Amino acid sequence: MIPLIDIKRQHQALKGEMERAVGEVLDQGQFILGKNLEAFEKEMAEYCGTRYGIGVNSGTDAIFLALQALGVGEGDEVITSPYTFFATVEAIVHTGARPVLADIETRHFNLDPEQVERAITPRTKAILPVHLFGRPADMKALASLAQRYGLRLVEDACQAIGAEIEGKPVGSWGDAGCFSFYPTKNLGGMGDGGMITTSDPQLHERIRLLRTHGAYRKYHHSRFGFNSRLDEIQAAILRIKLKHLPKWNGRRRMLARRYREAFHGLPLQLPAEDSQITPVYHLFVVRTPHSASLKKWLASHGIGCEIYYPMPLHHQKAWKDRFPVPSLPRAEAVAGTTLALPVYPELSDGEQEIIIEKVIRFFKEGKGL
Known part of the structure; x- marks a missing residue:
């Protein structure tokens, strides 16, 4: 049998190193917002060519929190692809905004920028392209549209970590890039996990607040947030895998x-x-x-x-x-x-x-x- 995806082979090759890393986390006893996550966020930001990385619970949460932090909500519209995994529109819906679908290009199945422009209305707040199957969308055209119409641009890069356009990594083209570490992804963890990349310091701080109950320090909350954090064990494993x-x-x-x-x-x-x-x-x-x-x-x-x-x-x-x-x-x-x-x-x-x-x-x- 030749499976479509076989993550067991990859894990066997790295088993000893990963077991040691997990053992160190167990010995230290800090499982949430520890030194591995802090290091991994910096390593991911460097890998993606951005100033910041924010570890979250999943790729779905990455999209949702990025949109939330950008102020997307009720009465807004977000343009995205009809040909992708359901989580993309799910994240939009949970912000209170309305997803608007624009048709794709049949060569590579990503959003057609001309169709995106036709879908823009006075209610449009953001464009959410998907880099489907690991092939980047036409970010030069979409970034131009976003700038021309004053829209936010959020990349669903959950299937495309490491992909580039003219040497510029996905996740660095828009206001925010969203990644998934679901086990079968190119960079997969031992469970769910996600990351948001950005070079906007204010957006970075808003997302950090949102992922931890809106807390700016322990027991002090400036807004209503969520519980969406990438844990230390996942971060330790992903740090090892990122090198490969x-x-x-x-x-x-x-x-x-x-x-x-x-x-x-x-x-x-x-x-x-x-x-x-x-x-x-x-x-x-x-x-x-x-x-x-x-x-x-x-x-x-x-x-x-x-x-x-x-x-x-x-x-x-x-x-x-x-x-x-x-x-x-x-x-x-x-x-x-x-x-x-x-x-x-x-x-x-x-x-x-x-x-x-x-x-x-x-x-x-x-x-x-």
């Missing part, structure tokens, strides 16, 4: 390049390439109208794969029960036709050859077409 992330992302790019070369000429839409973009391939996603048949074929040969995503956000029951359903033909056409293949760093060359051979055979022999 450039190597792991490089391996993902190498695996992606081999897929590209092998699948050239097949009736598959491959991830878009751009000389100015450095993706990190959280997922290697191909597009085909035969995605369901290809998934079934690969599964029959012990190869894990998954359709990302089976439906756009505005077709979800939760959306339809609360908001009007817009017409977004590109997202609707893409949904259900995109299939993720294994691309985790520990995937062996031999395993990838098996995957490649099965995909080629599917199309050459017309299996399930």
